Amino acid sequence: MKSQSSTLLAEVRTFRQNHPEVRYVDLIALDIPGHFYGKRYPVEMLEKVAAGSPLKLPQNAVLLGAQGGLFKIGDYCFHDGDPDANRRLVPGTLKPVSWEAQPLGQMLITSDGTEAPIEFEPREVLAKVLERLQHKGIHPVVAFELEFYLFDKKLDDGLPQFARDPLSGDADDQPNLHIERLLRFSEVLDDMAQTAQAQGIDITVITAELGPGQFEINFGHCDDGLRAADWAALFCRSTRGVALKHGYRASFMAKPYLQFPGSGMHVHVSLYDGAGNNLLAAHQQQPLRHAVAGCLDLLPHCMPIFSPNHNAFRRLGGTVNAATRASWGFEDRDACVRIPESDPRNLRIEHRLASADANPYLVLAAILAGLEHGLEAGHEPIAPLNEDRNSGADFPLEMLDAVRAMQHQAVLRDKLGAEFIDVYCENKRQDHLAFQQEINAREYRWFL
Incomplete structure (x- = not known):
């Protein structure tokens, strides 16, 4: 884990040096219908996450419908208190975004490889098959x-x-x-x-x-x-x-x-x-x-x-x-x-x-x-x-x-x-x- 943190930290610092104009980075993951969800982080906060600070998003964001709404699925969404779940940064995916009006970066996040992966997260499903x-x-x-x-x-x-x-x-x-x-x-x-x-x-x-x-x-x-x-x-x-x-x-x-x-x-x-x-x-x-x-x-x-x-x-x-x-x-x-x-x-x-x-x-x-x-x-x-x-x-x-x-x-x-x-x-x-x-x-x- 320490080795991965140092690698991620080096990636973020290199990105900041190469793209000093970028102030925010979109941290994104794919939900069940195939849409990206996530958060826009100040780049200096991203450095803290890379160094080991926790990165949490609602677990149920993965369950969004095609139009972004939540459905009652078992005990999820309406009977589980809408808990957060840990995510991690995916190394090698921090890149500049050139199609937006302002300079931005983006980076993939995932629950696979965390202490408690989300069983129904698409990337985690594939990770288990590959493993x-x-x-x-x-x-x-x-x-x-x-x-x-x-x-x-x-x-x-x-x-x-x-x-x-x-x-x-x-x-x-x-x-x-x-x-x-x-x-x-x-x-x-x-x-x-x-x-x-x-x-x-x-x-x-x-x-x-x-x-x-x-x-x-x-x-x-x-x-x-x-x-x-x-x-x-x-x-x-x-x-x-x-x-x-x-x-x-x-x-x-x-x-x-x-x-x-x-x-x-x-x-x-x-x-x-x-x-x-x-x-x-x-x-x-x-x-x-x-x-x-x-x-x-x-x-x-x-x-x-x-x-x-x-x-x-x-x-x-x-x-x-x-x-x-x-x-x-x-x-x-x-x-x-x-x-x-x-x-x-x-x-x-x-x-x-x-x-x-x-x-x-x-x-x-x-x-x-x-x-x-x-x-x-x-x-x-x-x-x-x-x-x-x-x-x-x-x-x-x-x-x-x-x-x-x-x-x-x-x-x-x-x-x-x-x-x-x-x-x-x-x-x-x-x-x-x-x-x-x-x-x-x-x-x-x-x-x-």
Whole structure:
């Protein structure tokens, strides 16, 4: 602990020397719906925290709904006195914020690694899965890919408008994959990339996707699963900020347009032993088949994680590369679990089902739990789509059905923690019910 305090203290002092104009630092963490919460600290107080002073925030901040409200979940929120819980600073994440009007810094905080971690905090859920795998001699290497849309900064009666082409001034309303879109939007995209890199995020490829104003960002492969998920979370925050600065609105909403493709979160995972050997490639790739079978077994029970809101379920099926059944295949983008072509050293799975607005910590935790379950069970998977285009297992396509499928699944409760599963399912159930408590114009138009 003393060594970590000295490292953190050195990080804060170096930051202050390099950025003397920064007076405040946002200390942030991701809640269950995938939004950042936290506190804005004077930088001199941050130095005290780095030196060992306690850092406490309300435990129930993790439980906020999609709109920021609190739900009654067991004894939490309204019967527990709203207690504080210790957090710690995440080393290496103190970075300048360039998209705000005033000079700021930001730094990740977490409860994992504290004396009493919050069992349902997303980062803690992932930390436990990674720790268990490490004890088994399994070391994941992870890379995220995130799709997002650019919209005009101004909404039209609450509805998004197509992003304006900065060269022509016209709405970018045509679906295409043209490289020219990267040129036309290069100013904002370059700023997004540079800002992400300044946050310590290893971004690689930028692609113009099929939807109008839609792009994809790839991240580098990372042998630290927590850091890989940190990158995905922080990229969403910085990208929204940079877009606003340029007169756009960036959104990771799963399905903003019914007629155009939705936005996904694709996760590449390989597994290595302590000597650096790819575990999935051993014994003529038999472990790969077992791992795929485990992913597909748990996938129908993880849908509240992969599709975390009403809109995310709209993304499934009906358009490009979005499955409606649990499936797998070699070099097949219609599959939930795709095996990209690679040499044995880089053999991996690509999990393609999660929506872009899913919580990256929980998505990765669920995928790793599936891989772990598959390696333990040693079952053969169903036929790949390459052999049978009708191969696949059904999964829930509506939130309440998905919650019922998740809550009592024994393997998932063991791998992710029973307390987390109960809290998460009730959070999603309450969010879904709250979403239903509004009568929109279409309902009056149909039934008045």
